[in-house]
Amino acid sequence: MDNFEFRIIKKDKNSNARVGVIKTPHGEVSTPIFMPVGTQASVKTLSSEDLKEIRAEMILGNTYHLYLRPGHQLVEKAGGLHKFMSWDRPILTDSGGFQVFSLNSLTKTSEEGVRFQSHLDGSYHLFTPEKVIEVQHALGADIIMVLDEPVLYPCSLEQAERANKLTLNWAERCRQAHKELEDKDFKHTQALFGIIQGSTYPELRKNSAEALVKLDFPGYAIGGLSLGEPKSTTFEMVDLCVSYIPEEKPRYLMGVGTPKDMVEAICLGIDMFDCVLPTRNARNASLFTRFGKLIIKNSEYADDFSPIDPECGCSVCRNYSRAYLRHLFNTGEISALRLATIHSLYFYMDLMRMAKEAILSGNFLEWKNDFLKKYQSNQKEERNNVGNN
């Protein structure tokens, strides 16, 4: 793990929030960090130049999708995912487990691994812990993830227990496979993270975290949350998991989330996030702003020549009006999707920047309170204006 390092720069006195730096072979990134999701070697609608312009530091690639198309061997032949997509900053790849289960109704899980049919052509495939490590080595991301068996919510204790056992067994095998491949290739350029599961059962979360910590991964993810459970449960589980992860290791809350959820999770000590929300919502004309969500297709914006978010410094807010963006959406122009994505991702980056600044200046809780007040007050207003958003 010569090439991977996590340093804590500052800890907040009044919460678990912290600012850190992750060092990778493709440069350093600061935490808390939000990673835009680049499913198929591309953050939807954006180029790598766009990602730099919005100041993205690290992005996420999906092992499942890249394995199926264009194939990990092709990406390896291109010189790895960084070269293939022309992105020279850090990348994290997930293990593909979540997509296998969420995109396929027919999967067969055994001790060996998970058998599934491609959602593209129905072809049969097997993901074993060893296989997903092999694929992720070919892709060459800076941070890679173990294969896990996610469970849905709600989930019985027995089911969650069985999944936990399997996930832990797979984590060990992933660790072993990763070590062997690294030693064989004389390269130690990828950090493998473990994933804590356990549904909403505190005891299982504890067991999962403790067992994984014994395996000494360079970083830990918390998986299986934000699947429909009550928010209070989400944060209870996050808080619990964080308490078992050694302080000096980065903590990654997978698939979260909304600006509000991320701010709460930062407060609990989370360092890393990824979510399709800002990009997917943007393509559906729903934008994130300091004042809550803004549904740009609403008729009230037809002749509103102000920027999406007057306090935003992104290129879209600097150059275009709400009226223009609304026109592009209404006429079906593809550029609307890209401009909306640029704005919302820039806002997410800005949110991380603001949180970091607040932690560094020692006023995180105050900032958090102000941010949420402004963000939610307008959420209500928005709701009043446009019905149920």
Next chain:
Amino acid sequence: MDNFEFRIIKKDKNSNARVGVIKTPHGEVSTPIFMPVGTQASVKTLSSEDLKEIRAEMILGNTYHLYLRPGHQLVEKAGGLHKFMSWDRPILTDSGGFQVFSLNSLTKTSEEGVRFQSHLDGSYHLFTPEKVIEVQHALGADIIMVLDEPVLYPCSLEQAERANKLTLNWAERCRQAHKELEDKDFKHTQALFGIIQGSTYPELRKNSAEALVKLDFPGYAIGGLSLGEPKSTTFEMVDLCVSYIPEEKPRYLMGVGTPKDMVEAICLGIDMFDCVLPTRNARNASLFTRFGKLIIKNSEYADDFSPIDPECGCSVCRNYSRAYLRHLFNTGEISALRLATIHSLYFYMDLMRMAKEAILSGNFLEWKNDFLKKYQSNQKEERNNVGNN
């Protein structure tokens, strides 16, 4: 016309090719020029920043589309088309005539104007010469066009004659309406161009050109070509029309064309072009290069990590491979459409730059010959490789 000026910088000794400069209220542009088509206040898939990056100098807007959506009054309220779409360089708007006839099967033309139903909602509208001038004044482009009645190909002599008469009558009314509005508003910021019609009948083209020249427009377009007539006829008509347009006026060949056609037309003395070909083809994965067309979805490019056109300096060729662009198209990523558009429009801009340089260095015919040889030799190769393109 205080704000409009056309200066010839250099005339080729061995052909009618020339290099010029058009001065407009939004800056100067050099000719020969290709204007990307920004139908709905947006060049499809691109932002205004993208257009600057590909070095576009002047773009085209469609009066018909903007009149229907978002409406010319809204654009006027935004401060005009330049402000609305955040483009501070010159814009040309067409009169909408061509779209009225090509997008509507049921139009009713009379001396008064043309009645049509919106292709969007079936609502009824009337475009008179006075109306299209009013709309174009509201849009505020630097160059605006007269209303004409385009004819299809083939077209009987009688039909073409009747259309010509109407077009001439409308041109006079447009000129009058334009003068009145300009004087009323104390602004002389828009140059109105006449459009020479006459189908493929030399006598009608001559009559049309001579009558329009008498009205002394600041520039002349040649309309109604590239509609399916033989290429030799196209260029015969272009050559004929050019011979009747005063040398000191800019000549605009509407809706043309392919790289080959533009090079031939420059040779005959054409200064301005517009066409949806580079943008539309790009969205269909067909790219323009110095070596002819390249169908990026072809399997031969699956593991081709070279740039689209090794001699191209665009951001796409500098950063991405054929294999990556093919992957984006194959996985349905929207960014594929934008990257392909950036490349092909950059190539069109480059083509104009190369032609200008050749004219300025006095070796236009030699360059033209070399360019076409390279461009067409590979067209054949391309054809051999991929079937009928």
